[in-house]
Amino acid sequence: MKNAAFLLMGLVFTAATSASEAPAPAKPDLAKGQATAQVCAACHTADGSRGSPANPILQGQHADYLVKQLTEFKAGKRDNPVMKGMASTLSEEDMKNVAAFYASKQAKPGFSKDKTLVTLGEKIYRGGIADRQIPACAGCHSPNGAGIPAQYPRLSGQHSDYTELQLNGFRAGTRGNSPQMAAIAAKMNDREIKAVADYIAGLR
Numbered sequence: 001m002k003n004a005a006f007l008l009m010g011l012v013f014t015a016a017t018s019a020s021e022a023p024a025p026a027k028p029d030l031a032k033g034q035a036t037a038q039v040c041a042a043c044h045t046a047d048g049s050r051g052s053p054a055n056p057i058l059q060g061q062h063a064d065y066l067v068k069q070l071t072e073f074k075a076g077k078r079d080n081p082v083m084k085g086m087a088s089t090l091s092e093e094d095m096k097n098v099a100a101f102y103a104s105k106q107a108k109p110g111f112s113k114d115k116t117l118v119t120l121g122e123k124i125y126r127g128g129i130a131d132r133q134i135p136a137c138a139g140c141h142s143p144n145g146a147g148i149p150a151q152y153p154r155l156s157g158q159h160s161d162y163t164e165l166q167l168n169g170f171r172a173g174t175r176g177n178s179p180q181m182a183a184i185a186a187k188m189n190d191r192e193i194k195a196v197a198d199y200i201a202g203l204r
Contacts, residue, residue: 026093028063028096028097028099028100028101029097029100030097030100030101030104032094032097033097033098033099033100033101033102034101036090036094036097036098036101037098037101037102039086040058040086040098043055043082044056044057044058047059047102047105048061048101048102048105049105049107049108050108050110050159053159053160053161053162054159054161054162054165055159055162056158056159056162057107057108057110057157057158057159057162058102059102059105059106059107059108060102060103060105060106060107060154061099061102061103061107061153061154062103062147062148062149062150062153062154063096063099063100063102063103063149064099064149064150065147065149065150065151065152065153065154066095066098066099066102066103067092067095067096067099068150069177070083070087070090070095070098070099071087071092071095072177073086073087074087074088074090077176077177078175078176078177079174079175079176107154107156107157108157109156109157109204110156110157110158110159110201110202110203110204111201111202112160112198112199112201112202113160113198113201114194114195114198117191117194117195117198117199118195118198118199118202120191120192120195120199121195121196121197121198121199121200122199124136124137124188124192124195124196124199125137125138125196125199125200125203126138126143129187129188129192132187133187134184134187134188135184137155137196137200140152141153141154141155144156144203144204145157145158145200145203145204155200155203156200156203156204157200157201157202157203157204158200158201159201160194160197160198160200160201161197163196163197163200163201164193164194164197167181167185167188167193167196167197168185168193170182170184170185170186171185171186171188171193
């Protein structure tokens with residue numbers, strides 16, 4: 001019995017020692033990320049800042065969220081022919097490096113364009129629409145639009161054109177990598193989507 005107990009203790013100790021000696025994940029290489037980002041610059045600018053309104057601002061976005069999106073573009077879970085082509089050339093390490101590069105940049109503030117919609121947009125963002133069971137955007141994306149890493153992206157300052165396009169995509173089912181957002185957007189009309197997108201653009 002004693003021998004069996006000692007043997008068991010030895011196995012537990014060996015397993016614990018092996019686990020503690022496991023190498024820590026390598027930190028992202030920002031220099032390599034910057035080099036990869038140069039390929040993305042035509043659509044997202046050199047540092048992911050305020051480029052074309054049709055393309056997202058990547059500057060200051062959560063690295064985990066960016067890696068998730070790149071992985072899903074590569075796998076075809078998020079449908080976009082251009083991004084699938086770009087992501088298909090990236091390894092997991094490449095994705096982590098370029099995501100960390102964009103996340104390391106300070107996001108620049110944006111602004112709303114349509115003052116007539118801002119009040120409605122703020123109302124929906126902060127309080128939702130109770131009679132249609134549309135939750136407040138702030139519940140997941142935080143009151144100031146900072147989001148939650150991996151799950152929920154940073155929204156504050158994002159181009160209204162891009163946000164509107166994504167919400168319409170969720171509603172139409174052409175963007176299918178978030179059932180939660182698809183269910184929410186399905187209950188919103190064009191004016192509400194436009195209002196929320198415009199409010200988010202000026203959120204800070």
